[in-house]
Amino acid sequence: MLKDLFMGLSKNQFLNTAAKKYGLKLGAQNVVAGTNIAETIQSIKELNSHGIACTVDNLGEFVYKEEEATEAKEQILEVIEAIHENGVDAHISLKPTQLGLDIDYTFCLDNLREIVDRASRYDIHVNIDMEDYGHLQPSFDILDDLSREYDNVGTVIQAYFYNAQENLEKYKNYRLRIVKGAYKEPKEYAFQEKKEIDSNFIKLIEWHLLNGKFTSIATHDHHVINHVKKFVKAHNIPNNKFEFQMLYGFRRDMQLELAKEGYNFCTYVPFGKDWYGYFMRRLAERPQNLNLVVKQVFNKKTNTMIGLAAGAFVLGRMSKKKKGK
Structure with a gap:
């Protein structure tokens, strides 16, 4: 039931719009690295200082106009330039729908080609994030086209x-980044x-560690992480063949601990x-994620509450009051 709730909230355009206005009041700063590029670069530098690399995601939902997709493309190009200029250890993660996949395939491909081309000049990796099943094959098609x-x-891989x-x-x-799916x-x-x-998540991780090029293991589950530690040791898999990934703001202590070990x-830096749809999908993927963030928020003695139905309720109330004025 919780997964259905969070997925429903993630697709609610009204709540997404309200979250943009009231995000900081709801504690969005605990799950996003910044609201602009300068703030994000500072967050990346802080993570880099602890030996943690980053993959940067320019958040965006419901892109159905070419102007919006073009704006997203320009923003990502600016991020690439900022990564290069600041010499930080970071690469790009992007969603084809934000760059026009729901508008026109060729238009989207051209946008991604421009991004990948710019990134290639600076030896920056670009990861094509996968979305729902309806966008799965077109996204793989884009990967095929760009790989030529x-x-x-x-x-x-979900x-x-x-x-x-x-x-x-x-x-x-x-x-490849291997995830459970959100x-x-x-x-x-x-x-x-x-x-x-x-079960399939573990199976895929093991197969790619043994047969693949490079494996990004995206999980907050310490059981999976401990399993992987034992597996790579038993099969003599070197550390340069894989990395662990977690989301910005989640299990910070474990992120630092793994880097120290x-x-x-790599931290996924949105x-x-x-931010709202992104965060709701993270909760849908693993409702325990709510506890991971809320514990950190309340440890800071704040009155912040993030996401969940309470977040949706607060957003709705705030927006209705705004309209009533």
Whole structure:
């Protein structure tokens, strides 16, 4: 039920709009690295100082106009320039829908080609994030098209899809981020039970560690992390073949601990005001994530409450009061 609730909230355009206005009052700064590029670069520098690399996501939802997609592209190009100019250890993560996939395939491909081309000049990796099933194949098609020209692109494999293993094998020579999956998918395409998803997640990680180019293991689950530690040791897999990834603002102590232990670690760094849908999907993916963030927020003795139905309720109330004035 919680997953359905969070997914419903993530798709609510009214709440997304309200969150842009009231995000800081709801504690958005605890889950996004900044509202602009300058703030984000400072957050990256802080993480880099602890031996943690970053992948940067320019947040954005519901892009159906070319002007909006072009604006997102320009913003990402600015991020690439900022990464280069500041010499920080970071790369780019982006969603094809933000760059026009729901508008026109060729338009979207051209936008991504410009981004990947700029990033390639500075030897910066670009990761194509995967979204819901309806966008899955077009996103892989974009990866295929870009890979004919560039070698600095990778993507994501979502463990809840039945065809995840097939795609993992097809793209084994790419840098891949393996995740459980954050969208609500029908049973025709995806596992529905947590136990099945978790099992497939481990299976995919192990296969790519043994057969793939580079594996980004995206999880906050310490059970999975401990399993991977034992697996790489048993199979003599060197640290330069994989990294652990977590989201900005989640399990900070563990992020620092893994980096100190000598593992490659990368923090997924979202920035911008359009944070609400992103955060709701993180909670849908793993409702325990709410506890991870809320504990940190209340440890700081703040009165902040993030996300969940309470967040939705507060956003709704604030917006209604604003309209009533």
